[in-house]
Amino acid sequence: MKTSFDLVADPRDGVQGKGASRRLRRSGKVPAILYGGHQEPRQITLDHQNLLTLLVNERFYSTIISLSIAGQKQAAILKDVQRHPAKNQVLHMDLQRVLDNEPIRMSIPLHFKGSAGSPGVKTEGGIVSHLLNQVEVLCLPKDLPEYVEVDMSEMHINEMKRLSDLPLPEGVQFVALAHGRDEPVVSIHHPRAEEAEAPAAAAAAAAPAAGAAPAADAKKEEAKPAAAKKDGGKK
Numbered sequence: 001m002k003t004s005f006d007l008v009a010d011p012r013d014g015v016q017g018k019g020a021s022r023r024l025r026r027s028g029k030v031p032a033i034l035y036g037g038h039q040e041p042r043q044i045t046l047d048h049q050n051l052l053t054l055l056v057n058e059r060f061y062s063t064i065i066s067l068s069i070a071g072q073k074q075a076a077i078l079k080d081v082q083r084h085p086a087k088n089q090v091l092h093m094d095l096q097r098v099l100d101n102e103p104i105r106m107s108i109p110l111h112f113k114g115s116a117g118s119p120g121v122k123t124e125g126g127i128v129s130h131l132l133n134q135v136e137v138l139c140l141p142k143d144l145p146e147y148v149e150v151d152m153s154e155m156h157i158n159e160m161k162r163l164s165d166l167p168l169p170e171g172v173q174f175v176a177l178a179h180g181r182d183e184p185v186v187s188i189h190h191p192r193a194e195e196a197e198a199p200a201a202a203a204a205a206a207a208p209a210a211g212a213a214p215a216a217d218a219k220k221e222e223a224k225p226a227a228a229k230k231d232g233g234k235k
Contacts, residue, residue, distance in 0.1 A: 002142070003075060004063035005054060009034075011070055012043035021092075030090045034067065034076060037097030044069060044095075051090050055081065062108040064098055064141055075099075075141065077106060098141050105175060106144060109134045112186065114153030120188035126157035127191055131184045135163065136175040143171035150186055160187040 012024075012031065021031045028048050035041040054060045060078065067076045080094040098104060110133055120126040135148060148166055155161070162182045163174045176183050 002064065003066040004146075005057075005060055005065045007046065007050075007054070007065050007067050007076075009044040009046050009067055009069045012045050025089070025091070030093060032093040032095060034069075034074070034095045034097060037074075037099055039097065042069070046093065048090060051093070052088065055090070058109055059146055062106060062144075063146055064144065065095070067095065077104060100141060103138050103140055104144065105136055105138050107134050107136045108145060109147045110150050110185065111147045112150045112152060114151050115155075115188075118152050118155045118188065120155050120157040120159060124157040124188075125191070126188040128152070129187050129189065131186060135183075135185075137168070137172050138175050138178065139172040143169060145169055145172060152186065152188070155188050157188050157190065161185045 009032065010029075024031050024045055025048070029045040030048050030051055032044050032046050033041055034044055063077075065076050065078065067074045075098040076095040077098055078093065079096045080092075081090060082092040083089065084091055096104075110130075112128075112130065115121055115128050121128065137145070137148075139145075145168075148168065150161060150166060152161070162184050163177050164182050166174075166185065168174070
């Protein structure tokens with residue numbers, strides 16, 4: 001089985017509860033759980049700084065990880081990451097064991113290419129709408145792709161690609177398609193009316209603003225004789 005990342009964990013047997021988790025986080029550790037694979041769930045801890053480095057890599061979310069716990073290797077995939085809402089801090093992670101002979105469900109990214117040179121954009125004035133950015137696949141661990149490529153180089157305006165239009169490696173299937181949902185992935189369409197009118201509206205708004213100062217000066221000049229006459233009446 002091909003793995004892309006190595007992750008070292010420490011066992012956390014018997015150390016549970018919110019208070020224990022807070023103490024772990026203060027010491028630079030992240031509480032996590034490893035489950036699946038016909039075994040009991042296991043509580044583990046991970047190094048927080050190492051995780052922050054790995055989590056910026058897109059591939060970490062969609063490839064198989066080699067997890068080492070007390071020297072024992074276990075293939076796993078990342079299933080969930082809980083983050084602090086305001087800090088750059090990982091609060092908890094869920095990992096699932098992977099077995100060679102059992103299919104896994106995994107969300108992998110879509111990589112779009114060729115949109116700028118497509119007829120729909122380059123010569124027909126269309127704009128691109130990405131309707132999906134990732135997709136869930138089902139396959140054996142050995143067949144897991146890192147991403148699915150979406151080639152837009154031949155797309156025309158008012159055309160759309162769906163899941164059924166995307167090529168997949170042998171042994172891999174889209175979960176949505178298996179359940180009868182041929183979801184739209186990307187489209188090229190005419191700019192909406194408000195998008196086309198936005199530049200014109202901005203130019204129109206700028207024109208009155210430019211003429212506002214001269215108009216105000218003219219009003220001041222008109223008001224001067226009236227003010228002088230009023231002062232003369234008082235004398």
